[in-house]
Amino acid sequence: MNTRAWIVFLDESGVSLLPQVRRTYAPRGRTPLLRHRLNRKRASMAGALGFHSTDPERGPRLCFHLTPGSYDTAGLIEVLEQMKTFYRGERVVLVRDGPSTHWSRTMRAWAAEQDWLTLERSPAYAPEPNPVELLWSSLKKRELANLAGDHLAAVADATEQGIRRINDNPRPPWSFLAHTGLTIHPLTPLN
Numbered sequence: 001m002n003t004r005a006w007i008v009f010l011d012e013s014g015v016s017l018l019p020q021v022r023r024t025y026a027p028r029g030r031t032p033l034l035r036h037r038l039n040r041k042r043a044s045m046a047g048a049l050g051f052h053s054t055d056p057e058r059g060p061r062l063c064f065h066l067t068p069g070s071y072d073t074a075g076l077i078e079v080l081e082q083m084k085t086f087y088r089g090e091r092v093v094l095v096r097d098g099p100s101t102h103w104s105r106t107m108r109a110w111a112a113e114q115d116w117l118t119l120e121r122s123p124a125y126a127p128e129p130n131p132v133e134l135l136w137s138s139l140k141k142r143e144l145a146n147l148a149g150d151h152l153a154a155v156a157d158a159t160e161q162g163i164r165r166i167n168d169n170p171r172p173p174w175s176f177l178a179h180t181g182l183t184i185h186p187l188t189p190l191n
Contacts, residue, residue, distance in 0.1 A: 005091035007052075010047070010048045010095070010096040011046070011130050012044055012071055015159060041068075042069065043156065045136070047063070048063040049063075049176065051173075052184075065078075066156055080094075084117070087116070092117050092118070094118065094119050097121070130180065131179070135176060
């Protein structure tokens with residue numbers, strides 16, 4: 001197996017027009033109110049956070065996709081097609097969890113035709129070793145916290161601002177990886 005590859009963690013999450021209620025500060029005696037329309041429209045996000053297995057100097061790479069509704073197998077294949085372009089044909093070992101859309105017959109047939117992609121399954125019911133879970137947490141605690149948007153476009157804009165914040169600084173993705181307890185060590189040259 002070629003060890004010069006990107007180790008990429010993939011995960012999906014959802015957002016809606018219902019605000020993510022978080023603690024906040026306000027002047028004494030003036031409790032903040034969140035006014036929203038109780039609209040349950042949802043969007044789904046897919047995030048892929050990659051680290052090069054042998055060259056940490058290449059830095060982490062974050063690939064993000066947002067779609068109204070939820071992902072099905074065809075939608076996830078579209079995400080992976082974009083990832084193929086994003087990684088420009090380099091080898092990718094994709095670590096993902098176990099929803100049926102990830103392991104459907106159609107998905108397995110598509111993945112078998114991809115020479116750039118190796119699929120690995122993360123342990124069941126174990127979000128802790130996935131650094132993308134910490135990405136979602138960061139977004140929902142900052143950009144999406146107490147956001148009462150009228151349209152999914154407002155939620156999408158806030159989400160994209162958060163992705164730019166994380167993408168502009170390589171420290172958060174590395175800290176997400178460190179928080180999982182996982183490490184990616186470059187190979188030491190043989191003398």
